[in-house]
Amino acid sequence: MAKKSVKSKAAAAKAGKAKKSGQRRSLWGLLFKLGLALSVLAALGLVYLDASIRSKFEGKRWALPAKVYARPLELYAGRDLRADELAIELKQLGYRMVDRPRRPGEAKVQSWRVELVSRGFEFADGAEPSRPLDLRFGDGRLQTLSSGGRSLAVARLEPVLVGGIYPADNEDRELVKLDQVPETLVQALIAVEDRNFYTHHGISLKGIARAMWANVRAGRLVQGGSTLTQQLVKNYFLTSERSLARKLTEAPMAMLLELHYSKDEILQAYLNEVYLGQAGSRAIHGFGLASNYYFGRPLDSLSVDQLALLAGLVKGPSYYDPRRRPERATQRRNLVLKLLGQQGLISEAQAEQLSRRPLGVVAKSSLTKGAFPAYLDLVKRQLRKEYRQEDLSSEGLQVFTSLDPIVQRQAEASLKQVTARLQKHHGKKLKGLQGAMVVANSQTGEVVAVVGDREPRYQGFNRALDAIRPIGSLVKPAVYLAALERPEQYTLSTPIEDQPLQLQNPDGSVWSPNNFDKKAHGRVPLHQALSRSYNLATANLGMDQGMARVIDALERLGVRRDIKPYPATLLGSLSLSPLEVSQLYQTIAANGFETPQRAIRSVLTAEGSLLSSYPFELQQQFDPAPIHLIQYALQETVREGTAKSLYRRFPDSLNMAGKTGTTNDQRDSWFAGFTGDYLAVVWLGHDDNRPTPLTGSSGALQVWAELMAKLRPASYQAVPPPDVQYLWVDESLGVQTEQGCPNARLVPYIVGSEPQRKHDCGIQAPVRRASDWFRRLFGG
């Protein structure tokens, strides 16, 4: 029984065993299957991790944004330039101010003298050598320029880097290559963050142990055990959620990275990727950008203590923020310096001495990146016509533009100051007033500044390019130019009827324009009708010629839009952007030669070979003679006409020319004008098209005047063509007269169109009047 029972027990046990082993087997099987599934999953996961970390690494590594440069500052004796303006340029270039400049990138600035050692630059047209320059200033000009005691005819500084063209996520980096990075920075990083960087395989058990020990000893978290590689991985996914899963994948990803890439490649990626601060909504990634952000100068120009601060910031850019937490930042920097001293990378005495230095952080971020968004917008649009977006944001192209940062800043300041003043004066009628400006070289067509918003750093609606608004009286020179092209019919003295008229629109409706002052002025000489901007006279003149001729003139001046042949076009119902208006006036300023407005001079590959250049182009659209007559009337506009308030600010000796523009209900306030060197167009108005209390003269002109006062422009000397002669005339009688006679005025005529009758008033000694500005056309 017992046996049996044993047996049965055994059997039972056996059965149980069998049952158990069956259970166990199925458990093992399950485990095995689970394990298999898991390892397949893990392998898949690893493959996935590998793919994702590699694509991240490769993507970042190869995406070199195009670099956009401002014009290089040309230096030569006689140039209009003050020492303080040069100092701003040098600051943007990150020059170090020292007592005795000896190394490239060092300068000493005094009000009368600037000494510097230029860095040199590879331009598209050749290399500019690095050399010492000695510049003497006086009278608002650069008086002499010499190098090593020898007089120098011309030199140029390296161009300021003003921005880049980045991929859609709008990240910006100042990419640095490992060989451009100061050795000290790399040593400091390895010293404080990852001592075994060159030996570990992505993670460092030694590092973790050391960190744990340090933390235990200190009783709090003082060290992290992450290697630089792990930190790089972490930074790649910094924007994503920092979940546990992310934490767990960090180590394998780091090891995978080490498997695929060399230490130098990883280090270079790290240097460009690591998070180092926050400028508003903008994250500061990489040491190149951080160097600009904290010290306002390139990484390779930083001193050891500054590099130590940057290396120290890695641990907690916000906790050690040198601007908000200078005491913490100083402690952290000094710790890094001490470590460098302990490891013999600098002497202990040096570490001690450097620890006493101030942080040297610039008060306000002087980041030039994104500083001129409206101008950069223009550059990008021109580039996109010829390059693919991917190439622009990844091929490291070098784009050289004609942006003049000095003029650009002055334009921004002018718009800001004057609109604030106007707003203060007019109160809430001008709440939300907006504005835009385009400044170009009046002769070459190079665009030197673009402002698209009163807040120039705002990257929103670019009004200089995209605010398409009725141009009002800015259209009038085209109407008069079309007339003056027919000297047998029209001269500047031809009487025009400033009388009410009724015009029929194509839809049959009747339109009766009015003058701004609601008065009719009767018969007025043609030049006066333009300089006073009389609407009735202009409409009469336009209708006499026919719309076709006016439209033809507008097209030849550079308007590329469809122009409606409606009478209202004569008084400026045509809508254009400030940039398009600038093109139109460029043709007038450049003696009738249409010169396409350019922002880009050349595009080079990352290696410096020329991809495309944009040479000076021009196309003669008008005979110089009628253009000269229009230039006369536009000078009259600023001397005696709607813009004469300008000369309350400027001396008589300065010749300028321009035109005011005001649209219905004063919704738009325009001024377009030029001097010997600059052409500027200003628009003021509301985005929602509300009326303003401003005319072209009380609004936009004020901004223009402010800019020109800052720019100290050259006088515009209109050169009379050979077939134009100046004669003294009495327009009320329609006769030639003598200088000094009543009503005598000096007026240019295309030869053969001058009044034939002569009238001598008998006065011998000519009397000069203050209003006789036209004498100055000849320097009289």
Added chain:
Amino acid sequence: MNPMLSKMLPLGLLLLLAGCAAPNYNVPIEDRSQRSSTGTISPSTRVDPPPPSYPQPDSPATSGSESDYPQAGEPARSYPVEPIEPIESSAPVVPQQAPPSSVTYAGPSPALLALMEKADAMESRGDMRGALAQLERAQRISPRDPMVYLQLARLRLHMNDRTRAKQLAQRGLSLAGGDPDLTAAFQALLAELKRR
């Protein structure tokens, strides 16, 4: 003869004779500081400008201490600024004497001359693109100096770009203001363009 003028004449002649003679300018171009004796005239050797021949577009004449080295393209730019309202204007307030009674074409400024010579040297080496870049630099410095347009037009002709050469010559002519020598140079160039 005034050294500036004597310096300009060979250059002018050279421009006129383009196509016939190979330019014999062979000056060091990389470092202008090395070449004070080879071509560029230092400001101290400059004397009064040549007698007035035509009203120079850009130049309301320099005055006072600067008259010893006139800058054709870069006139004096200081003038009183009288703000309408007291505002934060950074413009300097420097009084200026009465406007000049006459303006003269004093020839290209030393900077311009240096760039034009450099362009010339590049052109004779066959580096057309380099020459063009130098002349555009010169044009930016003095965009209303007819000499720059003359050389630009010549260069374009040399590059067999007749359309641009013609436009540039006409533009230069519109800035020459009836100066007999310059006008003749431009007209000769335009005539040559027509002939070819």
